[in-house]
Amino acid sequence: MKEHAPIKDATTLGRPKMLILGLQHLFAMFGATILVPILVNNYFEGQGLSIQVTLFFAGIGTLFFHLCSKFKVPAFLGSSFAFLGGFHTVANLNTGIFKDMTMGEKLPYACGGIVVAGLLYLVLAVVIKMVGIKKVMKFLPPVVTGPIIICIGLSLAPSAITNASQNWLLAIIALAVVIVFNIWGKGIFKIIPILMGVVISYGCALIFNALGMTNADGSAIFDFASVNQAAWVGLPDFFICKFDLSAILVMAPIAIATMMEHIGDMSAISATVGEDLVSDPGLHRTLIGDGLATALSAMFGGPANTTYGENTGVLELSKVHDPKVIRIAAVYAIVLSFIPKMAGIIGTMPSAIVGGISFMLYGMISAIGVRNVVENKVDFTQSRNLIIAAVILVSGLGFSDGLTFTVAGTDITLTSLAIAAISGVVLNAIIPGRDYEYGAMDTVVPASDKFKNAEEIQA
Numbered sequence: 001m002k003e004h005a006p007i008k009d010a011t012t013l014g015r016p017k018m019l020i021l022g023l024q025h026l027f028a029m030f031g032a033t034i035l036v037p038i039l040v041n042n043y044f045e046g047q048g049l050s051i052q053v054t055l056f057f058a059g060i061g062t063l064f065f066h067l068c069s070k071f072k073v074p075a076f077l078g079s080s081f082a083f084l085g086g087f088h089t090v091a092n093l094n095t096g097i098f099k100d101m102t103m104g105e106k107l108p109y110a111c112g113g114i115v116v117a118g119l120l121y122l123v124l125a126v127v128i129k130m131v132g133i134k135k136v137m138k139f140l141p142p143v144v145t146g147p148i149i150i151c152i153g154l155s156l157a158p159s160a161i162t163n164a165s166q167n168w169l170l171a172i173i174a175l176a177v178v179i180v181f182n183i184w185g186k187g188i189f190k191i192i193p194i195l196m197g198v199v200i201s202y203g204c205a206l207i208f209n210a211l212g213m214t215n216a217d218g219s220a221i222f223d224f225a226s227v228n229q230a231a232w233v234g235l236p237d238f239f240i241c242k243f244d245l246s247a248i249l250v251m252a253p254i255a256i257a258t259m260m261e262h263i264g265d266m267s268a269i270s271a272t273v274g275e276d277l278v279s280d281p282g283l284h285r286t287l288i289g290d291g292l293a294t295a296l297s298a299m300f301g302g303p304a305n306t307t308y309g310e311n312t313g314v315l316e317l318s319k320v321h322d323p324k325v326i327r328i329a330a331v332y333a334i335v336l337s338f339i340p341k342m343a344g345i346i347g348t349m350p351s352a353i354v355g356g357i358s359f360m361l362y363g364m365i366s367a368i369g370v371r372n373v374v375e376n377k378v379d380f381t382q383s384r385n386l387i388i389a390a391v392i393l394v395s396g397l398g399f400s401d402g403l404t405f406t407v408a409g410t411d412i413t414l415t416s417l418a419i420a421a422i423s424g425v426v427l428n429a430i431i432p433g434r435d436y437e438y439g440a441m442d443t444v445v446p447a448s449d450k451f452k453n454a455e456e457i458q459a
Contacts, residue, residue, distance in 0.1 A: 037303065058305065
C-alpha cells in the first residue's frame with residue numbers, strides 16, 4: 001500500500017477540494033467548541049455564553065492567529081476547556097460586588113478575567129523574544145515535549161469513550177468509515193476520511209432513528225427541537241466584559257496552564273507537518289496570536305481560545321498541511337455564527353459519532369508524541385530521562401480533575417496538562433545530565449523525506 005506525500009499547497013488540489021477539506025476541519029472542531037458554552041450555560045443557570053458568539057470568535061481568533069504567525073501555522077483555535085473551572089468559581093461568587101448579582105451579571109466579570117489571562121501570553125512572548133528561543137527551548141527538550149504531547153491525546157481519551165458509549169453501533173460505524181477511507185480511499189476521498197465518517201454515520205443515525213432505535217440510556221438519537229426554534233439569520237449576542245480583581249484572580253492564573261498547553265500543541269503541530277514552527281514563525285508569534293485571540297474573544301462575550309488537538313489529528317490523517325485549509329474552516333465558523341439554524345443542525349450530530357471519530361483523532365495526537373520522542377532519539381537508558389517522562393505521564397493522566405488550591409480566598413485550578421508541563425520543565429531544569437541542545441540537530445524530520453509519491457492524491 002502506497003502512502004501519499006504530505007501536501008503543503010492545497011491549491012494544487014483545486015478550489016472545490018479545498019472547500020471540502022475546510023469543512024472537514026469545521027466538523028473536527030465543532031463538537032468540542034460548542035460544548036464549552038453549553039457547559040458554561042449550566043454553571044450560569046442558562047445565562048452563560050452564546051454558541052453563536054463562540055463560533056464567531058473561533059473563526060475570527062483563528063484568522064487573527066494566522067495573521068500573527070505569518071500565515072505559516074496550520075492551527076485552528078477553538079474554545080478552551082481549561083477555563084471551565086474558573087467559570088464555575090465565578091458563577092458561585094456571592095461576596096462583595098457579586099453578592100446580589102444575577103448569573104447573567106456575573107458572566108462579564110468572568111470574561112474580564114479571561115482578557116487579562118490572554119494578555120499574560122504577551123508577557124511570555126516578550127520574554128522569549130528578549131532571551132531568544134534557544135534559551136527557552138533548553139527547558140523544553142523532546143524528553144519534556146514528547147510525553148506532554150502523548151498526554152494531550154490520552155487525556156482526551158475518556159471523553160471519546162464517554163461519547164461513544166452513548167451508542168456504540170454509531171461510534172463503530174464512524175470509526176470504521178474513517179479507517180476504510182484513510183487506508184483504501186482514492187483521490188479526494190483519501191484526504192477527507194473524517195468528513196466521510198461524519199456524513200455516512202450521520203446518515204445511518206437518521207435511518208436508525210426512523211426505525212425507532214434509541215441511545216444506550218433510552219434517549220432519542222436526534223432532538224431537532226432547538227433546530228425548529230432557531231432562526232435562519234441572527235446576530236451573535238455580543239456583550240462587553242467587565243473587570244473585578246476577584247474574578248481576575250480566578251481566571252488569570254489559568255493562563256499558566258494554557259500557555260504550557262500551547263507550547264505542547266506547537267510541538268505537536270511541528271512534529272505533524274515536519275517543520276520547526278517553534279523557530280519559524282517563532283513561539284513568541286504564536287503565543288501573541290493565541291493570547292490576543294483569547295483576549296479579543298472574551299472582551300466581547302466569548303470563551304478563551306486555544307489551539308485544537310482535534311484539528312492536529314486531521315492534519316496527520318489527511319496529510320494536507322496547508323494553513324489555507326484551516327482558514328477556510330475559520331470562515332465557515334464565522335458564517336455559521338450568523339445562521340443559528342445551520343449551527344443547530346450541525347449541533348444535532350449524535351455524540352456517539354463524535355466519540356467514534358475521536359478514537360482516531362485523539363490516538364493520532366499521542367502517536368505524534370511517541371514519534372517526537374523517537375525521531376529526536378531520546379535516550380531512555382538515562383535515568384534522568386526516564387524520571388522526567390514518568391512524572392509527566394503520571395501527572396498528565398493521574399490528575400484527572402486537576403489540582404485546586406486557594407489564593408486570597410479564591411479557588412484556582414491547574415489542569416492535569418499544566419501540572420505535567422510544569423513538572424517536566426522543573427525536573428529537566430534541576431536534574432543534571434542534559435543530552436539535548438536545541439538547534440544542534442534536526443528537531444523534526446522533514447515531511448518530504450517521509451513520503452515520496454503524491455501522484456494518487458493529485459489525481
